């Protein structure tokens with residue numbers, strides 16, 4: 001058997017406890033064979049073809065970034081300090097109009113490089129040129145649920161239909177790519193940027209093929225109010241009517257949701273992806289994370305695109321989620337450390353319907369090893385507290401996905417970091433020059 005043994009560290013278990021232990025991985029199947037420090041583990045470990053040293057470290061499930069637009073790394077720091085609508089219309093959409101497929105690939109490489117370096121092994125992406133993003137996922141060795149984002153407002157009927165068709169076609173064609181590490185979804189951008197008939201048709205056809213649906217929902221008041229005024233119902237009641245709620249489907253943001261909408265999410269098994277940094281930066285509001293979790297909704301964490309964050313580091317997101325969750329609930333015990341760690345791991349895997357998120361026998365070997373032997377992580381009273389409040393992405397030492405080592409001792413093995421950075425910087429400056437000329 002071709003095994004890998006991650007030795008000498010402590011392990012975060014699905015119940016939130018941390019114990020000394022090794023993790024033995026079957027590299028052929030990409031699953032975890034054994035966890036702990038008993039005889040069976042020792043036997044496996046003795047046979048292991050490869051090892052990863054986790055001394056002084058903590059082995060955690062690979063983090064899950066459950067909502068992003070990965071190629072937007074090219075627009076990192078391009079337009080800041082504006083609300084969502086103005087930011088999209090005045091800056092982001094004009095720049096995206098100049099993006100080439102090559103740019104999207106280069107931006108995705110940069111984003112995936114950043115994610116591997118900060119211990120993220122899976123993500124959900126809504127963008128375009130999805131086949132190019134899938135290629136990057138394949139090469140880099142991570143997992144993703146990918147989709148083509150549909151926008152129909154401001155488009156002619158033919159163009160709008162083509163966008164819906166493209167999203168459905170991409171979901172059908174790319175599902176199972178990268179040896180099964182790529183899964184797909186139908187991704188209408190939001191309830192206000194896609195017309196009702198297009199939403200209805202696309203969602204119905206996606207459901208008929210068992211394709212999940214992912215969209216932005218209830219992100220800002222400016223997005224919620226027109227729906228309430230025009231339809232006389234809350235956005236998630238509209239979403240339910242469209243068939244957009246259900247097991248396997250996941251909604252980004254869910255900031256402005258009332259109690260009835262929270263119940264709808266819980267009853268239908270629809271997951272919510274909390275994006276605290278993006279919500280703070282665009283002053284969109286604060287999602288009621290504590291109430292969502294108490295209602296039984298699966299809550300995951302997402303960075304959103306790098307242009308509204310401005311990084312793809314899930315450790316930052318955990319900290320932001322805990323901090324803003326307390327502030328929003330006016331309760332320091334709300335959204336505790338264990339909750340954000342769960343949201344960034346098992347919650348993310350469950351929301352996306354992807355393997356991983358838990359370190360236990362039989363689970364996918366998607367892991368990160370965090371180096372705790374650092375000044376800002378000393379002493380270690382409680383490793384889970386550190387994950388939520390003190391660890392940074394740069395503390396990640398090794399990253400493993402599907403049993404394959406993607407980063408060893410902070411060196412990413414599947415992407416050439418220097419080349420990726422150089423290509424991305426060049427593509428980004430060329431892009432901005434084209435936007436200025438247009």
Ligand SMILES: N[C@@H](CCSC[C@H]1O[C@@H](n2cnc3c(=O)[nH]cnc32)[C@H](O)[C@@H]1O)C(=O)O
Nearest residue numbers: 069092126127128149150151189216304305
């Ligand atoms: N096919 C569509 C593109 C939609 S992709 C998804 C879109 O979401 C945008 N986006 C990024 N962050 C946010 C956010 O926080 N809220 C809403 N949209 C966002 C992003 O810029 C991108 O245009 C078209 O023809 O325009």
Ligand SMILES: [Zn+2]
Nearest residue numbers: 216252304305
């Ligand atoms: Zn988004």
